[in-house]
Amino acid sequence: xxxxxxxxxxxxxxxxxxxxxxxxxxxxxxxxxxxxxxxxxxxxxxxxxxxxxxxxxxxxxxxxxxxxxxxxxxxxxxxxxxxxxxxxxxxxxxxxxxxxxxxxxxxxxxxxxxxxxxxxxxxxxxxxxxxxxxxxxxxxxxxxxxxxxxxxxxxxxxxxxxxxxxxxxxxxxxxxxxxxxxxxxxxxxxxxxxxxxxxxxxxxxxxxxxxxxxxxxxxxxxxxxxxxxxxxxxxxxxxxxxxxxxxxxxxxxxxxxxxxxxxxxxxxxxxxxxxxxxxxxxxxxxxxxxxxxxx
Amino acid sequence: xxxxxxxxxxxxxxxxxxxxxxxxxxxxxxxxxxxxxxxxxxxxxxxxxxxxxxxxxxxxxxxxxxxxxxxxxxxxxxxxxxxxxxxxxxxxxxxxxxxxxxxxxxxxxxxxxxxxxxxxxxxxxxxxxxxxxxxxxxxxxxxxxxxxxxxxxxxxxxxxxxxxxxxxxxxxxxxxxxxxxxxxxxxxxxxxxxxxxxxxxxxxxxxxxxxxxxxxxxxxxxxxxxxxxxxxxxxxxxxxxxxxxxxx
Numbered sequence: 367x368x369x370x371x372x373x374x375x376x377x378x379x380x381x382x383x384x385x386x387x388x389x390x391x392x393x394x395x396x397x398x399x400x401x402x403x404x405x406x407x408x409x410x411x412x413x414x415x416x417x418x419x420x421x422x423x424x425x426x427x428x429x430x431x432x433x434x435x436x437x438x439x440x441x442x443x444x445x446x447x448x449x450x451x452x453x454x455x456x457x458x459x460x461x462x463x464x465x466x467x468x469x470x471x472x473x474x475x476x477x478x479x480x481x482x483x484x485x486x487x488x489x490x491x492x493x494x495x496x497x498x499x500x501x502x503x504x505x506x507x508x509x510x511x512x513x514x515x516x517x518x519x520x521x522x523x524x525x526x527x528x529x530x531x532x533x534x535x536x537x538x539x540x541x542x543x544x545x546x547x548x549x550x551x552x553x554x555x556x557x558x559x560x561x562x563x564x565x566x567x568x569x570x571x572x573x574x575x576x577x578x579x580x581x582x583x584x585x586x587x588x589x590x591x592x593x594x595x596x597x598x599x600x601x602x603x604x605x606x607x608x609x610x611x612x613x614x615x616x617x618x619x620x621x622x623x624x625x626x627x628x629x630x631x632x633x634x635x636x637x638x639x640x641x642x643x644x645x646x647x648x649x650x651x652x653x654x655x656x657x658x659x660x661x
Numbered sequence: 662x663x664x665x666x667x668x669x670x671x672x673x674x675x676x677x678x679x680x681x682x683x684x685x686x687x688x689x690x691x692x693x694x695x696x697x698x699x700x701x702x703x704x705x706x707x708x709x710x711x712x713x714x715x716x717x718x719x720x721x722x723x724x725x726x727x728x729x730x731x732x733x734x735x736x737x738x739x740x741x742x743x744x745x746x747x748x749x750x751x752x753x754x755x756x757x758x759x760x761x762x763x764x765x766x767x768x769x770x771x772x773x774x775x776x777x778x779x780x781x782x783x784x785x786x787x788x789x790x791x792x793x794x795x796x797x798x799x800x801x802x803x804x805x806x807x808x809x810x811x812x813x814x815x816x817x818x819x820x821x822x823x824x825x826x827x828x829x830x831x832x833x834x835x836x837x838x839x840x841x842x843x844x845x846x847x848x849x850x851x852x853x854x855x856x857x858x859x860x861x862x863x864x865x866x867x868x869x870x871x872x873x874x875x876x877x878x879x880x881x882x883x884x885x886x887x888x889x890x891x892x893x894x895x896x897x898x899x900x901x902x903x904x905x906x907x908x909x
Contacts, residue, residue: 416754418908437674438674441673442757454744460690461752463689464686467689468682468686468753468756468758
């Protein structure tokens with residue numbers, strides 16, 4: 367069952383198009399990665415899905431219903447935004463207590479454990495918190511709320527590598543015990559590539575990739591070898607990227623690692639992050655060429 | 662699927678329950694919310710007493726000890742509800758609350774909180790009058806030209822303006838959420854033009870005496886509770902209409 371569905375959603379701010387006819391659907395009880403560059407439209411998409419923002423055209427649905435002022439479906443969501451600030455008058459414990467009151471499945475024991483692991487000072491006023499501590503509150507609320515649909519929009523800002531690992535570990539462990547739908551928007555693709563089961567890549571307001579992570583892992587291959595052999599092999603494949611160093615050439619090709627391999631060529635699977643970067647770069651240069659042709 | 666955890670009972674999202682949730686979540690810092698204004702008021706009060714004691718000690722008949730210090734409470738309540746819209750609301754919406762439920766919950770909380778303030782103020786006014794202005798003839802809790810009246814009317818006389826103040830600031834907070842600084846400046850400019858127009862009209866028509874008579878002749882409960890509440894109701898509805906379509 368799809369928990370999230372976008373049907374041809376377009377969002378314009380003046381003459382800027384943040385989302386351009388975006389359609390995708392996300393299955394229930396999985397961890398989805400919403401990937402893309404800054405300003406690609408990820409946050410706008412999540413805001414429209416939680417009715418914090420309004421689509422210019424198209425339809426967004428969660429749990430099969432439109433979300434605007436719809437308590438029945440919104441009550442099942444939790445949206446941890448990168449830019450989320452807590453009221454100045456709140457201490458850390460106030461923010462956690464407020465969240466505890468809102469969510470029927472809130473796990474206080476889990477929240478307490480996370481507070482300890484993130485070394486969060488409960489009685490410190492929210493405006494005196496470091497960026498990382500503010501992020502930690504968001505991460506704790508997002509996890510302990512056990513909302514059936516949880517959005518994490520770059521929730522890790524200011525968190526060090528250890529704290530981020532705690533977040534990934536706890537998310538995965540808790541997800542296994544309490545399956546729910548998680549949408550994780552992030553730039554740190556390598557860090558989460560083992561975590562996410564499905565990938566939606568947005569660039570310049572359009573969906574470039576909408577596939578299961580497993581399928582994507584076999585989706586591209588990098589081929590290295592003498593330039594002429596690589597050129598010969600690459601013919602007939604879709605090329606995502608090329609790097610030349612002297613007589614050696616490395617190309618990233620769309621497609622699986624071939625069964626029969628030429629001995630002079632070296633084949634390597636491409637990481638999710640590499641694939642995302644190459645696909646996005648190709649989209650950028652591709653659209654630039656389009657513009658040049660048009661002008 | 663039997664293991665699904667997203668079975669939120671429909672009663673959980675029914676309006677009274679969600680409004681109650683909003684009230685509870687806004688009360689997490691209730692000690693600060695209710696205690697803060699009174700702590701500040703108490704400080705002002707002590708300073709006032711000291712000053713009026715000093716004046717009485719040196720001047721034979723300095724006249725009525727009017728202070729106007731009560732306006733501090735209005736300003737604190739107003740700013741608190743402004744912050745509720747600008748800072749608490751985005752947080753609440755992130756937790757899956759709807760604009761409607763949040764606004765309703767905050768409105769109920771505002772009504773309850775200001776009623777509490779009004780009751781305490783009425784009690785303090787009673788003491789003030791019994792003790793001849795706390796022994797030094799100061800009118801701390803008495804607003805200008807406030808007559809002797811029964812406790813219920815007196816509570817209403819305090820409650821009306823406080824409630825109105827709160828709703829006006831809720832509405833201002835809603836404007837800020839929707840249109841940012843530009844919205845606030847537009848309102849300030851519009852207010853300036855309206856007041857200017859009224860002053861111009863009154864002066865041009867030589868209507869200032871009639872304007873003054875209106876304040877003297879209108880019964881005080883109507884003047885302090887009745888008319889402000891009309892403004893408060895307009896602000897309450899207006900604030901909701903503004904926040905309904907605000908991006909958060």
